[in-house]
Amino acid sequence: MHNAAFRVLGIDAVYLAFDVPPVRLGAAVSGARSLGIRQLAVSIPHKQAVMEHLDEVDPTARRIGAVNTVTLRGERLVGSNTDWLGAVLALERETKLSGARAVVLGAGGAARAAVFGLLERGARVVVLNRTPERARALASSLGAHGAGELSELRAGAYDVLVNTTSVGLKEERSPIRADALHPAALVMDAVYEPEHTRLLRDAQAQGARTLSGKWWLVYQAAEQLRLWTGREPPIETMAEAFDRAARA
Numbered sequence: 001m002h003n004a005a006f007r008v009l010g011i012d013a014v015y016l017a018f019d020v021p022p023v024r025l026g027a028a029v030s031g032a033r034s035l036g037i038r039q040l041a042v043s044i045p046h047k048q049a050v051m052e053h054l055d056e057v058d059p060t061a062r063r064i065g066a067v068n069t070v071t072l073r074g075e076r077l078v079g080s081n082t083d084w085l086g087a088v089l090a091l092e093r094e095t096k097l098s099g100a101r102a103v104v105l106g107a108g109g110a111a112r113a114a115v116f117g118l119l120e121r122g123a124r125v126v127v128l129n130r131t132p133e134r135a136r137a138l139a140s141s142l143g144a145h146g147a148g149e150l151s152e153l154r155a156g157a158y159d160v161l162v163n164t165t166s167v168g169l170k171e172e173r174s175p176i177r178a179d180a181l182h183p184a185a186l187v188m189d190a191v192y193e194p195e196h197t198r199l200l201r202d203a204q205a206q207g208a209r210t211l212s213g214k215w216w217l218v219y220q221a222a223e224q225l226r227l228w229t230g231r232e233p234p235i236e237t238m239a240e241a242f243d244r245a246a247r248a
């Protein structure tokens, strides 16, 4: 996605993937600093641990508790988070969030980013998780409006549903029962492999609108590109790059 964007924007840069084991994270960050690498995208499982290796973490990333973007500013490595804005911009392709009743499934880092973003945009947010204590802790730390177990989801009780659990990742399962879905809902999955998860197909079968994890992934990457280059990200180009990679 990033390389496709660099090409159409005429930016002389290359994005490379490195598989870094947790014990090598500090060495990887200081190696990147020494090499003068300008930007890092940080993924699972390093989004929290990377913070202690940076010179600065911006207040939003600190509040979410995770960094997915590192930028070299002069001599300083600065951490930020584009996952929350990625989730919001993806949802805003389809709906207005202010005043919407939103339910976020899950209570990990992706859930924190989604809940933060939805609250920023003025939604009413409830967090549901397999382990309800984690949902309650997340809700109270970010100021969400309610929390509970996955089984508490009721059709009709929400406008926007965001799955951040790993259920459905490379498997044919949904985190919720199909009868908890309804036609007026907008349902987004964080899972993008497969792109059309069981949850999204169940939602479509109920007549709901859906957004695949591809859009969340594309928009968080697009916001990284904006931070790094100051340029308007070419969303469609990045989405097409995702499609090509998914077909390969």
Ligand code: ATR
Pocket: 044, 105, 106, 107, 108, 109, 110, 111, 129, 130, 131, 134, 164, 165, 166, 167, 175
């Ligand atoms: P991330 O930081 O990427 O969001 P995480 O912190 O590992 O990932 O969180 C994974 C989420 O998926 C959690 O909400 C987890 O629920 P628990 O808090 O109860 O562990 C949820 N999850 C994982 N496997 C699940 C399953 N089989 N059924 C329901 N929820 C599941």
